[in-house]
Amino acid sequence: MLKELDVIPSEPMSKRRPDWLRVKLPTGPKFREIANLMSEKNLNTVCAEARCPNMGECWGNGTATFMILGDVCTRSCGFCAVKTGRPMQGLDWDEPNRVTQAAKTMGLRHVVITSVNRDERKDGGAPIFAETIHRLRDEIPGVTIEVLIPDFRGLWDALQTVLDARPEVLNHNLETVPRLYRQVRPQARYERSLELLKISVGQGLRTKTGIMVGLGETQAEVFEVMDDLARTGVHVMTIGQYMQPTQMHLPVKDWVHPDVFASYKEIGEAKGIEHVESGPLVRSSYHAEKHV
Numbered sequence: 001m002l003k004e005l006d007v008i009p010s011e012p013m014s015k016r017r018p019d020w021l022r023v024k025l026p027t028g029p030k031f032r033e034i035a036n037l038m039s040e041k042n043l044n045t046v047c048a049e050a051r052c053p054n055m056g057e058c059w060g061n062g063t064a065t066f067m068i069l070g071d072v073c074t075r076s077c078g079f080c081a082v083k084t085g086r087p088m089q090g091l092d093w094d095e096p097n098r099v100t101q102a103a104k105t106m107g108l109r110h111v112v113i114t115s116v117n118r119d120e121r122k123d124g125g126a127p128i129f130a131e132t133i134h135r136l137r138d139e140i141p142g143v144t145i146e147v148l149i150p151d152f153r154g155l156w157d158a159l160q161t162v163l164d165a166r167p168e169v170l171n172h173n174l175e176t177v178p179r180l181y182r183q184v185r186p187q188a189r190y191e192r193s194l195e196l197l198k199i200s201v202g203q204g205l206r207t208k209t210g211i212m213v214g215l216g217e218t219q220a221e222v223f224e225v226m227d228d229l230a231r232t233g234v235h236v237m238t239i240g241q242y243m244q245p246t247q248m249h250l251p252v253k254d255w256v257h258p259d260v261f262a263s264y265k266e267i268g269e270a271k272g273i274e275h276v277e278s279g280p281l282v283r284s285s286y287h288a289e290k291h292v
Helices: 029-040 055-060 095-106 126-139 156-164 178-184 190-202 219-232 258-270
Strands: 065-068 110-115 144-148 169-171 206-213 236-241 275-278
Touching: 065 095, 065 126, 095 110, 095 126, 110 126, 126 144, 126 156, 156 190, 178 219, 190 206, 190 219, 206 219, 219 236, 219 258, 236 258, 258 275
Parallel strands: 065 110, 110 144, 144 169, 169 206, 206 236, 236 275
Antiparallel strands: none
16 A cells, blocks of 8 residues: 555656556447437537547446536636637526436436636626526436536635535546646636635535646645545545646646555545545546445
8 A cells, every 4th residue: 555655656757658548439329329419409528528538438338527608618727628718608598408408318317517617707607507407406306416616716606606506516626736736727726726625515515526647746745635635524536647638738747557546545535535536547527426
């Protein structure tokens, strides 16, 4: 087991991904069915927009993470493949209905909803999150819902709009360690994201967050983040390998070995985080139905 004072050498860095990060290209009838459904409903998924390596597996199993509020993000995070800019449209009030109809068609019992950042709006798009939650509950009896939300620039009235809709899981990702925020999340603040998680825990919601590794963080810095989350009372943490989506994004600094991921899980749970989902291909909504 990796202890806090241990130092595990990183995999020798090369442009070639190690074998444990190789995944099959998305294919198969279920994958095509979901792709066609998203196109038909004019919906976005973070699976496709963020080039998730698990897209083939998840879509093949009939699951997807819906991305609402359009496909243009007002932030320019160094790791993310979603388009950046100023959205040209207002809120799409039919979007909650289309998400609900797609979820019904797919037969989903657990639905994950995320979004781009809409910093040009004082409400951050929070009303669409709330309306989507309400519509899903109205149309799919017994459905459980996870929302992966932005930080709403610290405008807690917007956050409260989402909290009042009472999703089963409230997820907001820290993404990385505090030292790397300027490069990885230049428009975000670590302390602000921690405060969001604290508010969620304080209102009795099952609360979740995640980070990527391989961006140049140290193991000691990962342990410090775990300590912060344990103190905050966060229930679920995800840890996955960062993979550069294009040459325009931040480079990978380390290929983190699967043994280190396994030890991160043990250490995080020993520190008091109820469940740590840790592995090279883990992403925020990977196995999300198990986190309710």
